[in-house]
Amino acid sequence: MPLNNLDPQNTEPQVTTPERYHGFSIFMHWLMVPLVLGLFSVGFWMVDLTYYSAWYKTAPHYHKSVGILLAVLLLLRLIVLFKKRKPAPIVTHSKAVQGVSKLTHALLYMLLVIIVMSGYLISTADNRGIEVFNWFVVPGFGEFFEQQADRAGLVHQWLAYSLIGLVVLHALGALKHHFVDKDATLKRMWWTKSNNSTEEKL
Amino acid sequence: MKKFVFASLVASMFVAPMTQAADYVIDTQGAHAFVQFKVSHLGYSWLHGRFNTFSGTFSYDDKDLAASKIQLEIDTKSVDSNHAERDKHLRSADFLNVDKHDKATFVSSKVVAKDGANFDLMGKFTLNGVTKEITIAATKTGEGKDPWGGYRAGFEGKTSINLSDYGIKNILGPASETVQLDLVVEGVRK
Known part of the structure; x- marks a missing residue:
């Protein structure tokens, strides 16, 4: 793992923008791909399970367990995001593209945060905690507002759809930059050095 | 339905003075009334729940039971089975469909005396927008002065x-097709 490749930038007091995202952020980014897609798929499927399905109890249990883990990872990821320097926008991108990318990234983070929070609020509206894989219990703090489970449920559902819509946009954008524009957009979210890294630094 | 409830309320105001029936407000203020249900879980056990928000009035005449009547309006959103996730499911279109029908009502049409304190209360029950005739097997549990200057009557x-x-x-x-409803009603005389 070439994590140490990136570290010199942190020890340097001068302002140098890294050529790619922090190794931890890259790791978190790719770890969250299966987590988020998995949570969405399971969530979408489990709400229509019949009462007598063998998954009726287990699917929500796993969904909640993984969701709590995602919340923890998200918190760590956001800390790193704010603490570590981000790569500069790619110069060949128009201001509009840079703006849309920035907005998309901000929305993705915001949606993820609100979705995990609303998920928590559904299950804990009656003070019950959330059992995470039977390892430990995240305590519940009851109702913060009227009809909490229902309202948080609507938020959870519709923001999850919005998130997946944005994820598709995000992925298509990255693929377009990689395969059509052939720029470093996607490479900045991978550990190996990109070929044209020296050009970007200029 | 609301109109009907209102109309029957208005009607009861005019009818009441002609009989000896006394009018009561169901004591939801002091929570001495309960709208509860129980339904079988898998055929093995019972699930109990209740509706926390409801209101109603009744008039009751000891001498002329047939002149008694009751109307009850239940806020279906207030379903409470002591589990937020289940209550959310109960409120959904799978069950109570509260977005479309947030009220369940019972308006009595006929009272038939049976032995002792027992009587049959017949009337229209509306749930999920569907109205059916039902019969409630009722019992007067007691009546009398309360310690705070009022007069109360209780029924089940x-x-x-x-x-x-x-x-x-x-x-x-x-096993869960039939839901049992349990009403405990204490009224304070107006």
């Missing part, structure tokens, strides 16, 4: 309904 009623009669598809299994 039991009935059962089938989910499918009210347009609720039973997804819980055959």
Whole structure:
């Protein structure tokens, strides 16, 4: 793992923008791909399970367990995001593209945060905690507002759809930059050095 | 339905003075009234729940029981089975469909005296937008002065309904088709 490749930038007091995202952020980014897609798929499927399905109890249990883990990872990821320097926008991108990318990234983070929070609020509206894989219990703090489970449920559902819509946009954008524009957009979210890294630094 | 409830209320105002019936407000303020249900879980056990928000009035005449009447309006959103996730499911279109029908009502049409303190309370029950005639097996549990200057009368009623009669598809299994309703009503005389 070439994590140490990136570290010199942190020890340097001068302002140098890294050529790619922090190794931890890259790791978190790719770890969250299966987590988020998995949570969405399971969530979408489990709400229509019949009462007598063998998954009726287990699917929500796993969904909640993984969701709590995602919340923890998200918190760590956001800390790193704010603490570590981000790569500069790619110069060949128009201001509009840079703006849309920035907005998309901000929305993705915001949606993820609100979705995990609303998920928590559904299950804990009656003070019950959330059992995470039977390892430990995240305590519940009851109702913060009227009809909490229902309202948080609507938020959870519709923001999850919005998130997946944005994820598709995000992925298509990255693929377009990689395969059509052939720029470093996607490479900045991978550990190996990109070929044209020296050009970007200029 | 609301109009009907209102109309029957208005009607009862005019009818009441002609009989000796006294009018009561159901004591939801002091929570001395309960709208409860129980339904079989898998055929092995019972699930109990209740509606926390409801209101109603009744008039009751000891001498002329047949002149007694009751109307009750239940806020279906207030369903409480002591589990937020389940209550959310109960409020959904799978069960109570509260977005479309946030009220369940009972308006009595006939009272038939039975032995002792028992009587049958017949009337129209509306749930999920469907109205059916039901009979509640009721009992007067007591009446008299309360310690705070008022006068109270208490009743109990039991009935059962089938989910499918009210347009609720039973997804819980055959043992859970019938829901038992338990009403505990204490009224304060107006």
